[in-house]
Amino acid sequence: xxxxxxxxxxxxxxxxxxxxxxDRVCILGEDLxxxxxxxxxxxxxxxxxxxxxxxxxxxxxxxxxxxxxxASLVGFRPxxxxxxxxxxxxAVDPILQQxxxxxxxxxxxxxxxxxxxxxxxxxxxxxxYHSQENTTWFAHEPGIxxxxxxxxxxxxxxxxxxxxxxNPVLFFEHKKLYRTAKGDVPEEPxxxxxxxxxxxxxxxxxxxxxxxxxxxxxxxxxxxxxxRGVEAEVVDLRTLNPIDKKTIVDSVRKTNRCLIVHEDTKTxxxxxxxxxxxxxxxxxxxxxxxxxxTGPDIPPVPFSPPLEKFFMVDKEKVIAGMEKLAAY
Amino acid sequence: xxxxxxxxTAAAETPATRLSPELLLGLYRMMVKCRMCxxxxxxxxxxxxxAGNFYSNVGxxxxxxxxxxxxxxxxxVAPSHRDWTSCIVKGAPLTACFAQLFGKVDSPDRxxxxxxxxxxxxxxxxxxxxxxxxxxxIGTGVAWGMKRKGQDNVVVSYCGDGATSIGWFHEAxxxxxxxxxxxxxxxxxxxxxxxxxxxxxxxxxxxSDRAKGxxxxxxxxxxxxxxxxxEAATRAITRARAGEGPTVLxxxxxxxxxxxxxxxxxxxxxxxxxxxxxxxxxPRFEKYLADHKLLDDQIKKEVRDEITREIDEAVEFAEKSxxxxxxxxxxxxxx
Ligand SMILES: Cc1ncc(C[n+]2csc(CCOP(=O)(O)OP(=O)(O)O)c2C)c(N)n1
Ligand SMILES: [Mg+2]
Numbered sequence: 001x002x003x004x005x006x007x008x009x010x011x012x013x014x015x016x017x018x019x020x021x022x023d024r025v026c027i028l029g030e031d032l033x034x035x036x037x038x039x040x041x042x043x044x045x046x047x048x049x050x051x052x053x054x055x056x057x058x059x060x061x062x063x064x065x066x067x068x069x070x071a072s073l074v075g076f077r078p079x080x081x082x083x084x085x086x087x088x089x090x091a092v093d094p095i096l097q098q099x100x101x102x103x104x105x106x107x108x109x110x111x112x113x114x115x116x117x118x119x120x121x122x123x124x125x126x127x128x129y130h131s132q133e134n135t136t137w138f139a140h141e142p143g144i145x146x147x148x149x150x151x152x153x154x155x156x157x158x159x160x161x162x163x164x165x166x167n168p169v170l171f172f173e174h175k176k177l178y179r180t181a182k183g184d185v186p187e188e189p190x191x192x193x194x195x196x197x198x199x200x201x202x203x204x205x206x207x208x209x210x211x212x213x214x215x216x217x218x219x220x221x222x223x224x225x226x227x228r229g230v231e232a233e234v235v236d237l238r239t240l241n242p243i244d245k246k247t248i249v250d251s252v253r254k255t256n257r258c259l260i261v262h263e264d265t266k267t268x269x270x271x272x273x274x275x276x277x278x279x280x281x282x283x284x285x286x287x288x289x290x291x292x293x294t295g296p297d298i299p300p301v302p303f304s305p306p307l308e309k310f311f312m313v314d315k316e317k318v319i320a321g322m323e324k325l326a327a328y
Numbered sequence: 329x330x331x332x333x334x335x336x337t338a339a340a341e342t343p344a345t346r347l348s349p350e351l352l353l354g355l356y357r358m359m360v361k362c363r364m365c366x367x368x369x370x371x372x373x374x375x376x377x378x379a380g381n382f383y384s385n386v387g388x389x390x391x392x393x394x395x396x397x398x399x400x401x402x403x404x405v406a407p408s409h410r411d412w413t414s415c416i417v418k419g420a421p422l423t424a425c426f427a428q429l430f431g432k433v434d435s436p437d438r439x440x441x442x443x444x445x446x447x448x449x450x451x452x453x454x455x456x457x458x459x460x461x462x463x464x465x466i467g468t469g470v471a472w473g474m475k476r477k478g479q480d481n482v483v484v485s486y487c488g489d490g491a492t493s494i495g496w497f498h499e500a501x502x503x504x505x506x507x508x509x510x511x512x513x514x515x516x517x518x519x520x521x522x523x524x525x526x527x528x529x530x531x532x533x534x535x536s537d538r539a540k541g542x543x544x545x546x547x548x549x550x551x552x553x554x555x556x557x558x559e560a561a562t563r564a565i566t567r568a569r570a571g572e573g574p575t576v577l578x579x580x581x582x583x584x585x586x587x588x589x590x591x592x593x594x595x596x597x598x599x600x601x602x603x604x605x606x607x608x609x610x611p612r613f614e615k616y617l618a619d620h621k622l623l624d625d626q627i628k629k630e631v632r633d634e635i636t637r638e639i640d641e642a643v644e645f646a647e648k649s650x651x652x653x654x655x656x657x658x659x660x661x662x663x
Contacts (some may be wrong), residue, residue, distance in 0.1 A: 026476075052476060058506060063465050063499035070469015073454070074477065090495065098466060104456065107438040108660040109449030142661045166663030229455045242662075 007149075008178035010156035011041050011117075015079070016162045017189045019049050024076065025163060027294035028055040029064055029081030034312040038083060039119065039178055055167075061087055068114045069102065077163060078114045085172070086119035086132045096137075099168040100144035112267075116171070117161040120148075121174040121213055121263060122295075129301035132265040133212075133295075135224040139169050139241040139273075145169040145194055152183040154238060156222050157192030165194060172214040181216065197244040199251065203233035206257035206325055209248055209274050211237040213311055214261050217312035221318035232259075240270060248274060249281045256287040259325050261318055266294040278292050289326035295322035343464055347555070349622050350377040350630050356617060357631055359389040359610055361414035364635050365422065368643065369412070369443075370489055373589045377440060378430045379649070381446045382590045383410045387552075388516050390609035391579030394557030395514040397486050398565060404474075405466030406485035408460070408471025410583070412444045412517065414577045420448045420605065422642035428633040432649035439652045440660070459489045464500040464513060471509035471574075480569040484561075492520025492531055492538050496543040497527050502540040508573035515576060516551065518583045523595040552609040555616070582607070 005013065015125040027042060036043035046054040057064045062083060068078035082088050088095070095116065102112045107137040115291040122131035139146045145167050149155045155173065160216040162169040199213060201222055210218045233251050237243065252258050258278055260271035272311045278290055293313055295301075301311045333502050348608050373382050386393055388410070396405055396417045407414045415425055419550055424436055428446045430441035439457055447455025456463045456469070466484035474481045477513055480639065492515055504511045516534050519526050533536065539546025549556040564575035583606035588592035593601075617623035 034331070058499070058502055058504065060495075060499040062496045063468065063503045065473050065497065066462070066465025066500065067469035067503055070466045070471070071476070073466070073470055074473035076473050089525055093459050093462060093496075094465060097459050097460055101457065102455065102466075103663060104660050105437055105441045105445075106449055107436070109436060109441050109447065109455065111663050113663070134356075299551035317636040 002186045004182050005150045005152050006179050007155045007181040008039060008041055010185045011135040011154040011159055011163070011173060013161040013185070015042060015045060016048070018108050018160055019045065019053065021189065024075060024077045025079060026053040026055065026071070026076055027079045027081065028057045028068065030059055030083045031321045032056065032081055037081070039175065041117070041173070042081070051253060055173055059080055061089070061091040062319045064093055065091040065116065068116070069094060069099050069112055069311070072112050072114050073110055074295050075129040075214060079163060080106065080114060082116060082118045084130050085118050085134050086129045087117060088134060088265055092124055092137065095144065095170070096141050097325045103191060106145055111166050112168045113166045114159050114168065115159070117169055117171045117173060119175050120172045121176055122301040122308065123176040125303070125308065126175070126301070128301065131301035133300065135172055135240050135269055136264065136268065138308065139270065141241070143168070144241065145239065146172070147194065148174070148212045149238055150174070150177065150181065150212055150236050152181050152185050154192050156199070157186050157190050158194060158238065161191035161194050166192065166305055172212070174311045176213045179217070195238055195242070195244060196239070197247040198238055199247065201232070202232035203226045205231045205255060206254045206259060206322065207235055207248070207251040208259045209235045209237065210261040211240065211270070212263060214263050216317065217313060217315055218261050220315045223316070225319060225322050232322060243273070243277070245281065248277065252282045253285045256285055257325050258290045259288070259289050259320070260290065260292045261313060262294050263313055264295055265297050265300060266292060267297050269294055273301060277283040288325055291321055291325050293318055332356065341484060350572050352617060352622055355393060355558060355611055356623070357396060357507040358393045358417055359554060359613065359634050362389045362392060362471065363610060364632070365416060365425065365639060366413055368639050369583070370589060372429060372643070378443055380443045381590060382429070384583065384585045385410050385413050385607070387584040387604065388518060388579070388581045389413070390557050390560070391514060391516050391551040391581055392553040393550055394554050395486070395512065395577065397558060399484060400479045401451065404467065404470050404481065404483040406454045406463040406470070406483060407446070407456055408463050408486050408488065408491070409444050409456065410488065411486045412446050412535040413447050415446050415453055415659055418448065418451050418453050420451055420453065422638055424448065424643045424648035426514050426642045427649045430646050430649070431651065432646055434646065434649040438656060461487060461494045461496040461500070463487070464491070465496050468500040468504050468509060468511055470506065471511045472507055475507065475509055480510070481567045482512060482565050484512045485515060486514045486516060486657055488521060489519065489535060490529055491513060492535050498542070501544060501574070505542040505544040510568035510572065512561060512562065512568060512572035513574065513576045514561070515578045516581055518581050519579050520583070520587070520596065522587045534578060536576050536578040542572050542581040544574050544576065546576040546578070548578040548580065551581030552607050552612065554609055555611050
């Protein structure tokens, strides 16, 4: 039975259900046990499953991931948490050089089924070090799934699928969506494909490729432009690695125009890769250049409210991009 | 409470007399085997038989062998770049070890990992990355998992003196201390990290003092004294199995050759190298065994002849083993 849940409650429910189902699942990270997590994503788990399985780790991102990797080698399915994407730096080697490559460098001798939950994104007044997006550091790496759900339904289903998946997974949770994204979420456990983008809204005039919090902004912009007769198809990537090329290419073959919308800074962001894919695989189908609406190339995200507003992509900026693309 | 037992000069106290002749000869054979395999690996590199690089362990065999010799099959080893021979100690077949150098399909990773960065999954040897100290964190995670399962297995993880400066070393020790994990961190202090001398690495004299800051046991031993290493490691492993927590075991030693096969090591004084070669752990142990009537020239020759045969066969096997097909590059990226 489905009921309306917030994105964060969907995540919390997924963790509860997977820990109940499989006692190999354990979580570790900063402040997530006794405190239930700084956003309360892990509320109630410590009380229900105890310190053995819900471990407040030392304040050290490297060993949070390193310990999870090691435990996965002896049969556990750890779900470590990086409290803020901004602080993932010390864990970059464990994630990219260890988790993502352990299977490869041992030719399948070791597998590393860990799901790293990371809180990311701006728009909440977090300032320079509580707002960043660094999904593409990781999406660049073969061997680790990078997920960025945008709805409560996907948050639950993709987290459950990630925990059950044999690959290492980075699960990026957007903090702005935690309490603003609400939707129907089935009570029972379910999984959502980790290989497919989702068409959120069909349209014939242009394709908007996006993900994360920006998927909700793109939907708002598309609804408004619909009233003006422009029907945009919104493709929510959901998985940034590997990318579901087919869904993107199929959509652009139909609409012949593409706008890429992301919160990340522009240079070498996801948009660059999407544009390159379309260049290679749908060049003849394009009636216009591929445009990008993204964060500006400045350190994300300066604090003062007007500065943050300047950084963040909003509905108006997406609409301006859609108008430009439609007019070409 | 943190304790530190400096046994660097205490080899004479080693109660080796209670070790059986089989064990003593076993340690001896293994040191000689590691030495001979390592020297062979260097020759093969010089002959152009494989690409990449090799990080010789010659001179450090007492630490390499003594720390892991008493492990059970279910115990884990997390080696680093200079620990190719630790795979031999844990029981990996020489055929696989030499196939590893050549990047052939009969290496455990089918040629994906570099020559010296060898693992052996079925023997619980974790294939290392080149990132210094990363293996310590993964090993610590394995120890955490095994402790949670209620198993009395242990993890031995090797690193060098340089590795003790990096944050991940300390993150690992700290975590192991909090959870009293069954870990043995073997610090092979060979006085140099590539071309950086120890005095520029740390203000410490004994690297086992690193343990103090994490509330765990630290022990320093003469790393060229196989019996001192074996005794300290066995004690640490016994404590670890009993739930008494991790140990940092510093083995004070020296690498005879360059950092790698492409390093002429001109930054070291010839006198320093020669002085350490005189402290070769193998003749030293041979003298001990001879004094105890356990070894003579005949046995020495037999040991070496047998190992030579085994190496020759392994090298021949490895040379005949095929290279992976290029398409294999796509294998094992995703589960
Ligand atoms: C994180 C990291 N930094 C630098 C290097 C390059 N590097 C490889 S080995 C080494 C020196 C290691 O010294 P030590 O820890 O003393 O081990 P040893 O080589 O002496 O056995 C360096 C700098 C590396 N592999 N990883
Ligand atoms: Mg060194």
